[in-house]
Amino acid sequence: MKYAERVLKIKDGRGINISEATANDAEEILAYMDIVGAESDNLFVEEGTKSFTLEGERNFLRAQENNESALMLIAKCDGELAAMGDIHIVTTRPRGRHRASFGITAKKAFWGQGIAKAVIEELIAFARGIGAEIIELEVKVDNTRGIGLYKHLGFKIMATHKAFFKINGEYTDAYIMQKYI
Numbered sequence: 001m002k003y004a005e006r007v008l009k010i011k012d013g014r015g016i017n018i019s020e021a022t023a024n025d026a027e028e029i030l031a032y033m034d035i036v037g038a039e040s041d042n043l044f045v046e047e048g049t050k051s052f053t054l055e056g057e058r059n060f061l062r063a064q065e066n067n068e069s070a071l072m073l074i075a076k077c078d079g080e081l082a083a084m085g086d087i088h089i090v091t092t093r094p095r096g097r098h099r100a101s102f103g104i105t106a107k108k109a110f111w112g113q114g115i116a117k118a119v120i121e122e123l124i125a126f127a128r129g130i131g132a133e134i135i136e137l138e139v140k141v142d143n144t145r146g147i148g149l150y151k152h153l154g155f156k157i158m159a160t161h162k163a164f165f166k167i168n169g170e171y172t173d174a175y176i177m178q179k180y181i
């Protein structure tokens with residue numbers, strides 16, 4: 001275990017439990033990804049997780065658990081999986097291990113409650129603890145909520161990655177954002 005479970009409050013006063021995802025969460029995570037994949041077109045997952053198998057997801061989560069340079073967190077509210085985020089060192093090679101990359105999602109019903117921010121802050125603390133110096137991410141240029149959240153947390157737009165996504169035949173750019181931690 002790389003992360004000790006934490007209980008925090010979101011804006012409506014409800015408590016959330018943030019913990020490290022384990023292989024036992026695989027089924028719940030697949031169901032969650034089906035939902036968040038359908039709630040926006042901001043992610044690579046689109047019509048849910050039909051291409052993922054339960055065994056594949058369990059193996060992936062086990063690998064994450066055993067990887068000292070990566071952390072996947074889940075946030076639950078009243079037992080419901082409400083948000084999820086992960087961070088990993090881009091490469092363990094000396095020339096690249098100062099950089100960590102992360103991803104974040106929250107169920108639409110929980111947007112605006114500070115849950116994504118809470119998870120990201122935990123991920124950043126972990127990254128700092130393992131020696132990362134820069135956190136980076138890619139975000140679709142029209143994802144104003146995501147960009148607003150990242151700027152709020154001190155990330156800056158560094159570059160535009162052209163044609164990062166191809167959605168229904170249309171290319172969409174993404175911003176590369178970074179935060180020095």
Ligand SMILES: CC(C)(COP(=O)(O)OP(=O)(O)OC[C@H]1O[C@@H](n2cnc3c(N)ncnc32)[C@H](O)[C@@H]1OP(=O)(O)O)[C@@H](O)C(=O)NCCC(=O)NCCS
Pocket residue numbers: 040042043104105106107110111112113114115116117118137138139140143144145146147148149150152
């Ligand atoms: C992007 C996403 C993770 C944001 O989740 P969220 O739970 O609504 O975010 P939070 O409530 O934690 O927002 C946190 C902060 O960002 C700020 N914020 C949000 N939108 C903002 C905006 N447009 N401008 C400025 N600040 C903004 C909020 O004020 C809040 O700060 P505060 O708590 O100090 O007031 C969520 O909308 C989501 O899952 N979207 C679909 C998937 C996705 O886009 N993932 C990111 C891919 S790069």
